[in-house]
Amino acid sequence: MFGQIDPPQRLLMGPGPVNVHPRVLRAMTADMLGQFDPEMTGYMNQTMALYRQVFMTENRWTFLVDGTARAGIEAALVSLVEPGARLLILRAGRFGLLLSEIAQRIGAEIRTIDIPWGEVAPPEQIEAAIIEHRPQVFATIHGDTSTTMAQPLDGVGAICRRHGVLSYVDATATLGGMAVATDAWGVDVVTGGLQKCMGGPPGSAPITISDRAAAHIMARRHVEAGIRGADAQDGSRTRIGSNYFDLAMIMEYWSEKRLNHHTEATSMLYAAREAARIMVEEGLEARFARHRAASEAMAAGLRAMGLTLYGQDAYRMANVTGVFIPDGVDGERARTRMREEFEIEIGTAFGPLAGRIWRIGAMGYNAMKHKVLITLGALEAVLAAEGHALPRGAGVDAARASYEAMPGAAS
Structure with a gap:
């Protein structure tokens, strides 16, 4: 007999679906x-x-x-x-x-x-x-x-x-x-x-x-x-x-x-x-600003960790960010550690980008300051555990600074 459905409480920070x-x-x-x-x-x-x-x-x-x-x-x-x-x-x-x-x-x-x-x-x-x-x-x-x-x-x-x-x-x-x-x-x-x-x-x-x-x-x-x-x-x-x-x-x-x-x-x-x-209650412009703030903070944090973003900033979506997997890091093993150790999901990639980038989302109910900071902190810990050298604490600090530089942006 199968038991009652009781899924883990994961933070879905991939390209979708997201937490409802x-x-x-x-x-x-x-x-x-x-x-x-x-x-x-x-x-x-x-x-x-x-x-x-x-x-x-x-x-x-x-x-x-x-x-x-x-x-x-x-x-x-x-x-x-x-x-x-x-x-x-x-x-x-x-x-x-x-x-x-x-x-x-x-x-x-x-x-x-x-x-x-x-x-x-x-x-x-x-x-x-x-x-x-x-x-x-x-x-x-x-x-x-x-x-x-x-x-x-x-x-x-x-x-x-x-x-x-x-x-x-x-x-x-x-x-x-x-x-x-x-x-x-x-x-x-x-x-x-x-x-x-x-x-x-x-x-x-x-x-x-x-x-x-x-x-x-x-x-x-x-x-x-x-x-x-x-x-x-x-x-x-x-x-x-x-x-x-x-x-x-x-x-x-x-x-x-x-x-x-x-x-x-x-x-x-x-x-x-x-x-x-x-x-509609939030307001369309406020909603779009919240997504932009989360995306810009995520990008700032990833860059501060020494990682390289994929694509052009001018055309980047406001809800999902591509980041190159660092040399020497097993991308799938890192994603597994994110999920198993922190209950956070980030995305893999398709086609010519498979195995080359992660896709990290911040959208809908998850386009929130604390969820961006938690994700960056977890990724930093996983990369360090995988032997990748990076400046500890820099990602979260940069994301916080990004939010603080956007007065009025909903968190």
Whole structure:
């Protein structure tokens, strides 16, 4: 007989998931409601209104896709991109490659802008590729945790609209910790997740959709609905290849029509609603400042320990920092010691960065001064135990000084 679940109380300072805010955990214990109960549909409407603020948008179509962040990504791509349609993907890390994998399964004609991991693409490079490839949709990652870099998106939506291209942004790793300025960027579809800067559990994918993207998605649905018998083969290119991830159907479920599509994941809706409530109460600018303060303190501490950061400071994400593993240190053994001796998790890396860097997060409920200091102190102790020479106490002192130099930054 298996015992009751009793996980260790770990401090999750990797690239996500992170420790869930206690208020979110409490919200998840609330009782079930029927999916068409007026109280339940009222909570759905409130959740939409809250996430318009989180996404910094006026988009009417702002709601949740049930599933982890990847569910939102797949729903966006399968609903935007027709089989055989051309999709341009900016790939600068592991999650740009994921977009290609999903698009390949859709049957899209894929074109890519491939840049070295750790770099970002300037707007003129994106526009040149759009002019060259003439895609139906352009897709990119805002913050790719595999490289810890954030792709600048100012002007990208305007570029896409100028050339008649729909735009999609995966903001899983940045939503709630950096400005995801949907309307200011002019992008059409943005998806996110709860398990990183939002301080919630994985299992719900917030999404926002512009009116023009919604019209495109609904038009595909209407064409499919008109396909019958011998005409089916002719219309198959417009068919949305998923029932569960068909945004047109999910949108009708979240609309005033309340057309049944699935049974809403009630506890996850409670979690998503409370995570957004916490963010709105804190204030977006205060929230972003708190993440910047934690990231800058972490970076200062790592540098003071004599370690080298990965990537460019100008484009570093505000919630996860890449740091090179020192020569002579077994990165996995050090991570194991962090976990077993201090109950702290830091992240490993993917692809060309595997075995070369650690990824250390400070996001959501964990973007707090004491958690940054505890992590730096533990890492220093582990490195010293592994025989790596470093100035003792310098990391914590530098992080404290970084906080003190940012008056007003929430800790």
